[in-house]
Amino acid sequence: MRGWVFTGLKTGIKSTRYPEEEEKRPGVSPGLPIAGGNSLGLVDICPTNALLASNGQVALEYGRCVHCFRCARAAKSAPLDWSSGYEWADLSAKAGETAVEFGQNGFGRSLHVLVVDAGDCGACLSEIAQLNGPYYNMHRLGIFITPTPRFADVLLVVGPVTEHMREPLRKAYAAMPTPKRVVAIGVCALSGGVFVPSFASGSGVADVLPVDVVVPGCPPPPLAVLHGLLVAVGRKPPSRMFVSQRPVEERTPVL
Amino acid sequence: MSLEGALLVLFLAWCSLGALLAVLLSERRNPTALAWTGSLAAVTALCLGGRILLPGSEIQIPLWTLPGLGNLRLSLNPLGALFLCSAATVYLAASVFSAGYLGRYLGHYSLRSFSVLYHGLFASVVLVFVAGDVLSFLLIWEVMAILSFLLVNYEHDKAENTSAAWLMLAMSEAGTLAAAIALLILAKNAGSLDFSLLAAEGARLLPGMRWAVFLLSFFGFGVKAGLVPFSVWLPRAHPVAPANVSAILSGVILNLGIYGIVLVNMKFLPVTLLGPGMLALIVGSITALVGILYATAENDMKTMLAHSSIENMGIIVSGLGAGFVFLASNHPAFAAIAFVAAFYHMLNHSAYKALLFLGAGTVDSRAGTRNMDRLGGLIKAMPWTALSFLVGALAISALPPFNGFVSEWLTLQSLLRSVELHSAAIGSVFAFCGAILALTAGLAITCFVKAFAMSFLGMPRWKEAGRVFEGSRSMTTPMAGLAFLCLFLGITPTYVIPALDKALAPLTGASAVQALVPPFLRSSASAQLPAGFVSEFHDLGAQVGKGYLPGNGLVVLHRGAERNPVVFAMSTSYTFLVLVLLLAIVFLATRLWTTPSHTVVRKPRWDGGIARLLPIMTYSATGFSSPVSVIFDALLHPRRVEDARETVHEHFRTAIKRRPERAHILDWAIFRHLAAAADAIANLCARMHNGRLNAYVAYVLIALVGVLLLS
Structure with a gap:
């Protein structure tokens, strides 16, 4: 501990250079399957009905895939290819003309984010928490977490929106000043995920709020x-995964 | 008869007319009649006070000569006139307020008797200031004490009111007794009852007698002023009286205690020893701290204000104590500054405490509760009351540009002048007391943020919230008037201090105006000041307004020796102007820069997303003051855990019942023991009544023998 200043100086900056340079370290992403091929037997082994x-042809609904690797490791039929990228975010189908086009910076260099846990299992939250850490360090991009909707530009929602979180979520959105964006994180927020619509939870944020990303x-x-x-x-172009329902070409299969 | 004498007679005539009309008119028309006669009497008294105070003159009206006791006379000097003006201002506001307020007692209590007592109290208060000899002073003081007792006990069917009123009367009588002894010592020394002769002969008294006179008068009159340890009656008696009477008790009757102390210790027997001043300073600062601590922890609006009155009396007495010390150590200029600070604070306290009590009365009469844990959100229903109360709260928290700031700033500055006394012991006591007063000022802000926010902001927390409406115009007008007075006293200190100086200069022998308010705007007077000093302050804007403003410059500053030309300086007038300008600039800027695309959108408050925000979930008064109560728990609630052991049953031989006892620190530390001692003495005396005839005959015999031996 005594030499921590010198250790720190010697180590230098280890944070990712992500938006400027592509992050190539192994393990930063679990990857997603790449749709294609005609081994229709895979459709039956998908636990979340993401394969159709x-x-x-085998098509993939990204809003359901929990990257369980079953389709990639299937023994009977030819497995699906797997991508190692991480630029998965896309504009939602309903975003329409309110969405900010790439290059048209709508929020300047400072962005305040309100995170609402609408009933998630904790995994998405722990990934978001990583952004505050030294490696991903979103502060270098001017992005900050705020505890109140009054200062928030972006509402980051995780979880399938349980019955009890429906109204608070709506209130938080209403309390935000315009312009405002809603980002749905994780398959639960997109489609209900493994929880699927039930008596206790809905099928994603889009039921409650207009989702942008x-x-x-x-x-x-x-x-x-x-x-x-x-x-x-x-500040980044969307992946267009949901529009084309296909991953972009440059992704290289790893498995 | 002089004009002043005529005004005094006219004043007494208004009071008598008020009492007469009260008896003749019906109950329903009584409040209006009281408002008219009360305010006319108050205006007459104000004219009388102004006629004496502003030219600094004095009147003497000889009454009659008693054989063996000398002349009885009425006299009014600038000191009395100063107190008279402050009392008349409070009475003016309280009288107008009564017209709308007293309606709530109609049909429950006799408004006729209220009106008679009210006018009687006003007349007796004014006559206390006018009394010119010991006998009439003590007589009228007694009348005043009994009338205020009757008014506190106005809602006489409630047990707590009656017990509070009796406690007040008992302590007041004990104090009067002590003060009477002090006055009689002085009268015996002078061989006369006349006030003017008492002062002339005071120098002959020995130091021991001087101490006795000081202690008796300081604590005797201190009971009326609510000084520690004799302040326990005040937070019980003031809240139970009707609000207009509470305003008078806090704004007028407490000042009478200060008047008594000042009369004896500055006029008749000017303090020449260091000890009394130090004692007054320490008692004053402890009073201030105890008062504000209990005020902060209190949730009843009027009880809180009563505790806060104790605090303000403490600040005044601290200023007086500092003045006594400076006077005794031959620094009359500093003494004059300290006395000006104390008297300024007394004026200020009368103004804002009356305002706050009237506000609390309006809230009480409209909302039906004074509990700040239950109130809330009143600003929507009663905006004018809320605004006036806010001004009062800002003033009492000593925030510029209101009046509390000037006097507390002057008090603390005069305490800092102890560096000129060249004594480490005195310096450390001054520093300690100054620190306590600074803590008091901080706690006062906490206390009044709580008082305003919990009553007027947030959500209503009681059932009948929807039925609250604004007080009638006769209730809001006097409050607005007092709020303007608070602002006026705050931004014109350079005009108020000369008026105070008229009353104080004869007592201290030094003029505070020369030390505090350099007459920059008068060219002839500024010729007396060093040329370099004048030119330096000319550059700083001290002469802005020359030719437009009458009289003095707008900067209050104390000029020191050559090496230290300006010891302290401030100008609330300029502060006020800058504040107004800044607010105007902000307002204009927001107006100019607000374009149609920058519209204001109103959305419901952010409640954390809960389903329904219930009033019970919001911040409460208890919660707000909880940090203070926790930190000062040992002072606020001295606890004595009682372990009662009793044999209950064979198998459970001793059951220990623990009962924590919560009490006011003064009750716990002093009056508990006094009560126990009184009980013990009474029990001892009760043994005499053993019911045997032989014993009673023996008592008669012993008494007879004793009387014969003595004679």
Whole structure:
């Protein structure tokens, strides 16, 4: 402990350089499957019904995939390819013309984020918490967590929106000043995820609020969450995964 | 007869007319009649006080000569006129307020008797200031004490009111007794009852007698002023009286105690020893601290204000004590500053405490409760009352530009002048007392933030909240008037201090105006000041307004020796102007920069997303003052755990019942023991009544023998 100043100086800055440079360290993302191929047997082994048969091809609904690797490790039929990227965030289908286009910076260089836990399991929250840590360090991008909606620009929602969180979520959104964005994090917030619509929880944030940006994953890695925030304010282009339902070409299969 | 004498007679005539009308008119028309006669009497008294105070003159009206006792006379000097003006201002506001307020007693209590007592009290208060000899002073003082007892006991069917009123009367009588002894010592020394002769012969008294006179008069009159340890009656008696009477008790009757102390110790027997001043300073600062601590922890609005009155009396007495010390150590200029600070604070306290009590009375009569834990959100229903109360709260918290700031600032500055006394012991006592007063000022802000916020802001916390409405115009007008008075006294200290100086200069032998308010605007007077000093302050803007403003510059400053030309300086007038300018600039800037795209959107308050915000969930008065109560718990609630052991049953041989006892620190430390001693003495005496005839015959015999031996 005594030499921590010198140790710190010697070690230098270890934070990721993500928005400027691509992050290539192993393990920053669990990856997602790449739709394609005709081994329709995989559709049956998907536990969350994320794989669909479409025109004889295997299609993937990203809003449901919990990257459980079953389809990648399937023994019977040909496994799906796997991508190692993390830029998963996309504009929601309903975002429409209110969405900020890439390059059209809507919020300047300071962004305040209100995180609302609408009934998540804790995984997404722990990934978001990583953003406050020294490695991902979102403060270097001018992004801060705020405890009150009065100062918030972005509402970051995790969880499938349980019955008891429906009204508080609506109130938090109403209490935010305009302009404001809603970012849904994780498959629960996108589609209800493994909880699926039940007596206690809904099927995602879109039932309650107009969602602008969606980030799939269960949980999405911190860089995916960061990408979602940057997409929400137009500082990064969206992945267009949901529009094309296909991952972009440059992703290389790892398995 | 002089004009002043005529005004005094006119005043007494208004009071008599008020009492007469009260008897003749019906109950329903009584409040209006009281408002008219009371305010006319108050205006007459104000004219009388102004006629004496502003030119600094004096009147003497000889009454009659008693054989062997000398002349009885009425006299009014600038000192009495100062107290008279402050009392008349409070009476003016309270009388107008009564017209709307007294309606709540209609049909429950006799308004006729209230009106008679009210006018009687006013007349007796004024006559206390006018009394010119010991006999008439003590007589009228007694009348005043009994009338205020009757008014405190106005709601006589409530047990707590009656016991509070009796406690007040008992302690007041004990104090009067002590003060009477002090006055009689002085009268015996002078061989006359005449006030003017008492002062002339005072120098012959020995130090021992001087101490006795000081202690008897300080604590005797101190009972009326609510000084520690004789302040326990005050927080019980003041809240139970009707609000207009509470305002008079706090704004007028407490000042009478200060008047008594000042009369004896500054006029008749000017303090020449260091000890009395130090004692007054220490008692004053402890009084201030105890008062404000209990005020902060209190949730009943009027009880809180009563505790806060104790605090303000403590600040005044601290200023007086500092003045006594400076006077005894031959620094009349500093003494004049300290006395000016004390008297300024007394004026200020009368103004804002009357305002706050009237505000509390309006809240009480409209909302039906004074408990700050239950109130809340009143600003919507009664905006004018809330605004006036806010001004009073700011003033009592000593925030500029209101009046409390000037006097507390002057008090603390005069305490800091102890560095000129060159004594480590005195310096450390002054520093200690100054620190206590600074703590008091901080706690006062806590106390009044709580008082205003918990009563007027937030959500209503009681059931009948929807039925609250603003006080009638006769209730809000006097409050607004007092609020303006608070602002006026706050921004014109350079005009108030010369008026105070008229009353004080004859007593201290030094003029505070020369030390505090350099007459910059008068060219002839500024010729007396060093040229460099004048030019330096000319650059700082001390002569802004020359030719437009009459009289003095707007800067209060104390000029020291050559090496230290300005010891302290401030100007609330300029503070006020800057404040107004800044607010105007902010207002204009927001107006100019607000374009249609920058519209203001009103959304419901953010409650953390809970389903329904219930009043019980919001911050309460108890919660607000809880940190203070926790830190000062040992002072606020001295606890004595009683372990009662009793044999209950064979198998459970001793049951120990623990009962923590909570009490006021003074009750716990002093009056508990006094009560126990009185009980013990009474029990001892009761043994005499043993019911045997032989014993009674023996008592008669012993008494007879004793009388024969003595004669």
